[in-house]
Structure formats: C-alpha cells, structure tokens
Amino acid sequence: MNKKLMAALSGGAALVLALSGCSDGDDGEKKVDAWAKEVCDAAQPQLKNILEASTAIEAVTDEQDPKKYQEASSTAYQKISDGYAALAKAVQKAGAPPVDGGEKSQTEAVKGLNAASQRYAALKTSVDELNTGDKGEFAQGLREIQEEPPKIVKAATTSMKNLQGGELGQAMAQQPGCQKVADSVSPAS
Numbered sequence: 001m002n003k004k005l006m007a008a009l010s011g012g013a014a015l016v017l018a019l020s021g022c023s024d025g026d027d028g029e030k031k032v033d034a035w036a037k038e039v040c041d042a043a044q045p046q047l048k049n050i051l052e053a054s055t056a057i058e059a060v061t062d063e064q065d066p067k068k069y070q071e072a073s074s075t076a077y078q079k080i081s082d083g084y085a086a087l088a089k090a091v092q093k094a095g096a097p098p099v100d101g102g103e104k105s106q107t108e109a110v111k112g113l114n115a116a117s118q119r120y121a122a123l124k125t126s127v128d129e130l131n132t133g134d135k136g137e138f139a140q141g142l143r144e145i146q147e148e149p150p151k152i153v154k155a156a157t158t159s160m161k162n163l164q165g166g167e168l169g170q171a172m173a174q175q176p177g178c179q180k181v182a183d184s185v186s187p188a189s
Contacts, residue, residue, distance in 0.1 A: 112159025
C-alpha cells in the first residue's frame, strides 16, 4: 500500500475536524460552541477508530500471505465504514449548526458521511471477494481497491464544504474531543 492511500485514510479521519461556519453575536457563539462540543464529543471515539483502522491497513502492507492481508484489510474497512456511519449519526443528532444555511449544510454532511460509510463497506466486500489463491490476481484486485479511498475522502470532503470555514471550525478546534484526534494525526500522514 502506498503513502497516498494512507494520506487519504488519515485525511478521512480528520474530515470532521474541518467542520466550520458562521454565527452572530455572543448568543450565537454559545450556540456554536455547544454544537461543536456535541459533535466533537460524539465524533472523537469514531475518528480514533478510523485512525486505528487506517494504521492497521498500513501495518500489513508488507504482508506476504494474501489471506492475512485480506483479513486485516477487511476488518479495517469495516471499522472505517462503521466510523463514518457513526460520524453521520453524530452530525445528524447534533442538529443543524446554528449558522446561515446550517440545515442544508448538515444534510449534505450527513449524506456525504453515509456515502463514505457505504463505499468503505463496499471495499470490505471487494477485499473479501479477492482470490487469495492466485497472488497475481490478488495483487491486481488489491491495486484497484487501493485506488478508492482517496476518491471516497474527496467526495466526503466535497459534501461537507458548506460546513467549512468560520467560527464553527474554530469552536471545534477548541473542543478537547477534536483536539485529541487532531494530535494523533501525524504530519507524515
């Protein structure tokens, strides 16, 4: 597996950390902070799981036994899928962010996170279906699968673009739940 794939996986884990928007006045700031806290508190364990799963995939990149690689990748893709689904639920449960266009932004973000979850679930299925008895066929199938995570992360990021920018992102960056995950993402990722 290449560094580009790991960057995409780690980038996906950091996706929710970029959520942001705008608010008016002190009351608006309090609402933004409350929304950010709710999302960060719920997202932190999911983002940690996604990062751990990404690390598990990286750990087997030199594995010579296709069955072991298949098993580790399948488990990791399922965890990433579950993590994105849980992130979608966290954003949905928090309600629309208290910013202009918040409801539309929330809807798009939830849709994008759920789509990412479904696409990672499909990757798990694809890995499970690879022929481990033929190393050449297995390697070719794996190369095709490894092209997908960067596309998934890009699509999820695009769907969340209306939540990016402004005070909401600043509020999230100040939340301990988001800071812990951000600290665990290495610059090399």
